[in-house]
Structures are given as C-alpha cells and as structure tokens.
Amino acid sequence: MKTKDGQEINSLGEAVNNAMQLVEDQSEQLTGVLPKTYTMFADDLLRELLRIFNNKTIDEVGGRPAHADHYTPQDREHFEQYLQGQLAKITIPDKDEAFLRERMLTMYANPVRNYQAAL
Numbered sequence: 001m002k003t004k005d006g007q008e009i010n011s012l013g014e015a016v017n018n019a020m021q022l023v024e025d026q027s028e029q030l031t032g033v034l035p036k037t038y039t040m041f042a043d044d045l046l047r048e049l050l051r052i053f054n055n056k057t058i059d060e061v062g063g064r065p066a067h068a069d070h071y072t073p074q075d076r077e078h079f080e081q082y083l084q085g086q087l088a089k090i091t092i093p094d095k096d097e098a099f100l101r102e103r104m105l106t107m108y109a110n111p112v113r114n115y116q117a118a119l
Contacts, residue, residue: 012046013039023107029092050108 001009003018004025016038024030038046086104087097 011039012043012050013041016046016050019107030090033090035086 001015003009004022009015009018017036020034020036020038024032024034041049083101083104087100090100
C-alpha cells in the first residue's frame with residue numbers, strides 16, 4: 001500500500017495516519033485538526049482499538065446494534081469520551097457538532113464497511 005505521494009505504508013499506524021490526511025485533504029475545515037499520531041501504537045493494539053471502535057461506529061451509523069456483542073458498556077463509554085475529545089479539538093465558527101459527529105462516525109466505519117463488502 002502507498003500514500004497518495006507514492007510512499008510505502010509499512011504499518012497499520014501509517015495507514016490510519018494516511019487516511020486521516022486524505023480526509024483533511026477533502027475538507028478545508030478539518031485541515032490540521034485530525035490526529036495523525038497512530039504510529040505510536042503497536043499494530044496489534046491499534047488493530048484491537050479499531051475493532052472495538054469500528055463495530056461501535058457501524059452500529060451508530062447504521063442505527064442498530066448489530067455488533068453490540070463485540071464491545072462492552074465500558075468500550076461504549078470510552079468511545080463516547082474519545083469522540084467528545086476529538087470534537088472538542090475542532091475550533092471553527094458555527095461548529096455543527098451533529099454533522100461533525102456523523103462525519104467522524106462514517107470515517108471510522110468505512111474501513112470495516114469496505115472490508116465486509118470485500119468478503
């Protein structure tokens with residue numbers, strides 16, 4: 001896998017950082033806002049975090065708890081705190097938190113949706 005600049009992606013953290021950059025490239029409002037520090041996590045830990053967050057996210061975006069057996073109430077609370085923290089970092093005039101939350105949930109759900117569609 002390569003970045004849009006053609007650089008080789010060698011870890012899951014690099015892949016997530018690249019995805020965040022691609023999202024920022026599509027939105028002037030998000031430029032410089034999204035975290036790109038995922039290489040600080042070992043691939044195994046990041047994979048587990050994404051599994052928990054993505055299953056929860058797909059449920060949020062889809063409006064039904066189809067994946068509720070993959071996360072605990074503590075996972076759900078942690079995810080909610082994480083989302084609130086990410087939203088708090090966005091400092092733009094007339095911030096539409098509902099819209100931004102939906103976009104963030106969709107962004108996190110897309111990798112799992114794509115994976116499931118490829119199966």
